[in-house]
Amino acid sequence: MKKVLTIIPLLIFAVVNTLSLEMKATVTVNTDLLDINARNQVSDIAYQLENYINNTRFVDVDLEGEPIAVNLNITFRSGGNGSYSAQLYVEGLREVAGTEGGTVIYRGVENEWMFNYNQGAIQTFNTMRFDNLATIIDYYMLLVIGLELDTYSELGGAQVFNQLRQIVSLGGSKQAPGFEMRSSPGEFTKYNLVTELTDPRFDDFRLYMYDYYVSGLDLMAEDDEIAMLNLEDIIKDMATFKQDKLSSPSVLMQMFFDSKALELASIFSEYEEGKMLDVLRQLDPSNGQVYNNAR
Secondary structure (H helix, E strand, C coil): CCEEEEECCCCCCCECCCCCCCEEEEEEEECCCCCHHHHHHCCCHHHHHHHHHHCCCCCCEEEECCCEEEEEEEEEEEEECCEEEEEEEEEEEECCCCCCCCEEEEEEEEEEEEEECCCCCCCCCECCCCCCCHHHHHHHHHHHHHHHHHCCCCCCCHHHHHHHHHHHHHHHHCCCCCCCCCCCCCCCCHHHHHHHHCCHHHHHHHHHHHHHHHHHHHHHCCCHHHHHHHHHHHHHHHHHHHHHHCCCCCHHHHHHHHHHHHHHHHHHCCHHHHHHHHHHHHHCHHHHHHHHHCC
16 A cells, blocks of 8 residues: 655756655557658657656655556557657556456546657756646656555545646646636636636545545455445435535546446446446436446
C-alpha cells in the first residue's frame, strides 16, 4: 500500500531531476501513419519518455510502496523534421489488496497533441518552463499521482493537485492548446478538472472516491459481503451528491465514471438482480450502454 510519509521542503517552482520511485511507466508508440524518415526520427521516443518519467521526482512528498504503474500509448497522426501531431492515451493503475494487476484510477485521452521532438532529446522537469512535450507528460503524471494519493488517505492528493493547478496556469499563460482557462461549465478541460479537484465543494465527492477504494475494493479480499454493501452505499451517496450539490455537469465525476464504468458494471452485474445498474445508468448516463450490456 502506498502512503504519504513525509513532506520534503522543496520549492514547487524548482527544477527537479533526481532518481525517484514514484512512477513505473510503460510507453508504446504507433508510427504507422508517418513516412519512413519521420518514423526513424521518433524511433527512440518511447525509451526517452520512459526514462524521463521513471527517473523524475514530480512531487515533493515521499512515498512508500511500489511505484505507480502508468501506461501511455502515443499514436502519431502526422509530422516530421521535429514537429508532430499525435493522440496520447493515459492509464494509471492502483494496487488492490489481495489481487494482482490492480485497478484503473485514471483513463483518459489527449486527442490533439502537437509537440516538438528531436531524436535523442532528453526531457527535464521544470515547472517554470512550458514545453509542449514534457509539460503534457507532467500534467498527466501529477494527475495520476494526486488521484492515487486520494485513494490511500482522505484528500491525500491536495498538495499535488495544487501543484497541478500551477502547471495548468503555466499552460494557460502561454495560451497553449488544451490549457485554455475559459470554458463552459461541464466541458471536459484541464482547467475545469483541476478547478474541481481543488474546490472544497467537491471534497465530499473525493471522499466518496477514497471510500470506494478503501472500504470497497481493498476490503473485497477480506469480507466481500461488507465490501459490496459499502460500495452500494458509496454509489448512492454519489447519486445524492449529484442531485443535491451540482447545478451543472461535473468533469471530476465524469472522469471517475469514465475510468470505472467497466469495473462498476462487472461488480454490480449480478448484485441484487442488477438493481444498482439502474442507479449507475441514471448517475452516469454517458456510459449507460456499458451498464445495459452488464445485464
